[in-house]
Amino acid sequence: MLPEPIQNLIFALERLPGIGPKTASRLAFYLLRAPEEISGSLAEALTDLKTKIAFCQECFNITVAGRERCEICESGQRDGSVICVVEEPLDILSIERIGAYQGKYHVLQGVINPIEGIGPDDLKIRPLLERIRRGGVLEVILATDPTMEGDATAQYLHPRLKALGVHVTRLARGLPVGGDLEYADQNTLLRALSGRQEMG
Amino acid sequence: MYLTHLSLTNFRNIARLDLDIPRRVVLLTGANAQGKTSVLEAIYFLAAFASFQTSAERQLINTLAVSAAAEAERAKDGGRIAVARIVAQFRDNQDQRAHRLEVRLVLEPVGPVNGQRLRKEVLLDGVKRQVNDAVGHFNAVLFIPQMSQIIEGGPDERRRYLNLTLAQVFPGYAHALSAYTKAIEQRNALLKMLSERGGDADQLEPWDRLLAEHGSKLIHWRIQAIQELEREAARVHHRLTRGAEVLRLAYDPAYDPSPRPGRQMSLKMDAPVDRSGLKREEIEKGFLERLAQARPEEIARGVTTVGPHRDEMRFLANSVDLGDYGSRGQVRTALLSLKLAEVEWMKTRTGRTPVLLLDEVLAELDLQRRADLLAYVDGTEQALLTTTDLHLFTPEFVKDANVWEVEGGVVRTQKEE
Ligand SMILES: Nc1ncnc2c1ncn2[C@@H]1O[C@H](COP(=O)(O)OP(=O)(O)O)[C@@H](O)[C@H]1O
Ligand SMILES: [Mg+2]
Ligand SMILES: [Zn+2]
Numbered sequence: 001m002l003p004e005p006i007q008n009l010i011f012a013l014e015r016l017p018g019i020g021p022k023t024a025s026r027l028a029f030y031l032l033r034a035p036e037e038i039s040g041s042l043a044e045a046l047t048d049l050k051t052k053i054a055f056c057q058e059c060f061n062i063t064v065a066g067r068e069r070c071e072i073c074e075s076g077q078r079d080g081s082v083i084c085v086v087e088e089p090l091d092i093l094s095i096e097r098i099g100a101y102q103g104k105y106h107v108l109q110g111v112i113n114p115i116e117g118i119g120p121d122d123l124k125i126r127p128l129l130e131r132i133r134r135g136g137v138l139e140v141i142l143a144t145d146p147t148m149e150g151d152a153t154a155q156y157l158h159p160r161l162k163a164l165g166v167h168v169t170r171l172a173r174g175l176p177v178g179g180d181l182e183y184a185d186q187n188t189l190l191r192a193l194s195g196r197q198e199m200g
Numbered sequence: 201m202y203l204t205h206l207s208l209t210n211f212r213n214i215a216r217l218d219l220d221i222p223r224r225v226v227l228l229t230g231a232n233a234q235g236k237t238s239v240l241e242a243i244y245f246l247a248a249f250a251s252f253q254t255s256a257e258r259q260l261i262n263t264l265a266v267s268a269a270a271e272a273e274r275a276k277d278g279g280r281i282a283v284a285r286i287v288a289q290f291r292d293n294q295d296q297r298a299h300r301l302e303v304r305l306v307l308e309p310v311g312p313v314n315g316q317r318l319r320k321e322v323l324l325d326g327v328k329r330q331v332n333d334a335v336g337h338f339n340a341v342l343f344i345p346q347m348s349q350i351i352e353g354g355p356d357e358r359r360r361y362l363n364l365t366l367a368q369v370f371p372g373y374a375h376a377l378s379a380y381t382k383a384i385e386q387r388n389a390l391l392k393m394l395s396e397r398g399g400d401a402d403q404l405e406p407w408d409r410l411l412a413e414h415g416s417k418l419i420h421w422r423i424q425a426i427q428e429l430e431r432e433a434a435r436v437h438h439r440l441t442r443g444a445e446v447l448r449l450a451y452d453p454a455y456d457p458s459p460r461p462g463r464q465m466s467l468k469m470d471a472p473v474d475r476s477g478l479k480r481e482e483i484e485k486g487f488l489e490r491l492a493q494a495r496p497e498e499i500a501r502g503v504t505t506v507g508p509h510r511d512e513m514r515f516l517a518n519s520v521d522l523g524d525y526g527s528r529g530q531v532r533t534a535l536l537s538l539k540l541a542e543v544e545w546m547k548t549r550t551g552r553t554p555v556l557l558l559d560e561v562l563a564e565l566d567l568q569r570r571a572d573l574l575a576y577v578d579g580t581e582q583a584l585l586t587t588t589d590l591h592l593f594t595p596e597f598v599k600d601a602n603v604w605e606v607e608g609g610v611v612r613t614q615k616e617e
Contacts, residue, residue: 114389119403148382155406
């Protein structure tokens with residue numbers, strides 16, 4: 001039997017996605033032997049993650065704690081008349097990487113998924129509608145993943161956005177069906193973005 | 201089409217098998233529990249990507265391989281996964297080419313507490329494919345006596361039969377079916393939530409649309425398939441019964457897209473409905489309207505009540521429903537008619553002859569039907585049959601066939617005199 005502190009660390013690591021028992025033990029023993037500084041900075045980073053990071057109150061992207069709004073929302077360079085709606089903050093990173101999009105974002109923080117008990121009220125949908133009611137928005141691009149739940153979420157949003165008098169577009173097909181925006185290659189994503197179509 | 205080579209690894213009781221398969225007829229013979237059915241099961245897996253014997257696919261992996269992997273897991277050694285592998289080479293007379301199809305069933309450890317996960321990998325000509333995209337490249341028709349359940353069993357059996365058969369023929373069917381099934385699960389979860397806790401019923405809209413989109417495809421294909429199968433089956437059945445019986449296949453969709461005035465008046469059985477002129481878009485639109493009508497009731501019940509997941513199909517001989525009133529003999533003959541019709545229908549639709557797989561079917565048929573079936577098999581491109589008793593076959597048939605002996609998971613292709 002292993003001493004409790006190391007056992008606890010192994011169990012904690014195992015709960016992370018993509019890490020099995022073998023990797024977890026290897027990491028734990030590595031940290032045990034490694035210089036204090038390595039485990040220290042890891043511990044600090046982990047604590048900071050929860051205390052120093054917050055969500056932007058405008059678009060719900062991640063931002064530094066203490067800031068009301070994220071860099072993109074505060075930037076004067078970005079076109080506030082277009083909002084691109086994504087599932088997760090990582091999707092913003094993917095779209096930013098192609099460097100072709102000048103509008104703003106809105107992070108839903110998930111998709112509608114009744115099996116998992118996730119309905120519209122569990123997502124940042126109401127703040128999105130309020131944002132648009134405040135005016136100035138002409139187009140909303142629905143960039144949820146091309147999965148069944150991503151499509152259903154876009155379908156749900158469509159009439160509700162339309163009622164507010166904005167253009168609603170959906171990323172062009174061509175993204176692999178069932179795929180994940182986060183993993184789409186840059187060219188595919190660029191094509192999907194520039195080929196976006198008005199939702200019918 | 202026909203198989204030219206089959207190799208199996210850790211499939212059921214077959215640790216290792218490597219066989220060139222000739223065209224025409226192969227007769228697998230041997231005592232019970234030696235592995236005959238398993239060979240057919242493996243071949244059918246390449247057409248349906250499902251077993252006809254079990255839905256628990258881990259049962260297909262050789263138990264010795266599974267326990268060896270578990271042992272390695274306990275000892276924290278390498279080799280902690282168990283793999284069953286089916287690899288076939290076949291020739292497609294449609295594109296005139298040789299293909300290689302491989303299925304791997306991989307049982308691997310997951311999580312901290314001895315969890316296991318079964319992964320299914322499919323490779324067509326060396327390229328990894330989704331199951332839904334791989335189906336339809338290799339076609340087989342399977343005939344086992346238990347299939348009388350298609351006629352006598354519950355509606356699930358008939359829907360399963362339709363799904364497995366139609367997926368081989370219509371590209372896109374398998375995909376539409378899994379999308380439809382997934383949409384139903386989501387929609388039912390939402391209906392349950394709405395019925396228990398209330399809430400905004402408009403949340404159903406996206407799921408209604410998905411249901412109608414994919415469901416209309418299933419209905420549209422089923423209309424065509426059942427009508428075409430009926431035409432073939434009626435012809436075959438007329439011949440098998442020497443003109444004594446008229447066989448009908450009646451599609452009874454849960455959401456019925458055909459406007460049928462005075463439906464309640466006429467006796468369902470005697471009034472065949474022709475839905476073949478309907479377009480998919482019309483079906484989609486009608487289905488969507490029907491879902492809107494059914495909404496209050498469905499919310500109250502917390503479940504989706506209409507749609508192809510509730511479809512029914514009936515077999516009628518001289519207007520009598522065989523599911524309810526068929527004699528053993530009548531059902532067996534109707535099943536034979538259906539199976540032979542299936543082969544002909546697949547040929548017409550795909551331009552390819554499916555490989556015929558017959559498991560112990562002769563013992564169940566009377567002499568006349570046996571002769572009819574053997575005459576048919578004799579004329580087909582490739583057929584694999586199993587039997588414990590070679591005497592059920594005529595000496596001429598046995599003489600012309602490749603007779604292989606199966607014993608303890610090993611297939612011997614040489615006759616030992
Ligand atoms: N996963 C498995 N591992 C090892 N043996 C199995 C497995 N599944 C089934 N068997 C055994 O394989 C044998 C072959 O069965 P089957 O192919 O039905 O034989 P046959 O058709 O010749 O009567 C049976 O004895 C059965 O118990
Ligand atoms: Mg058997
Ligand atoms: Zn922001």
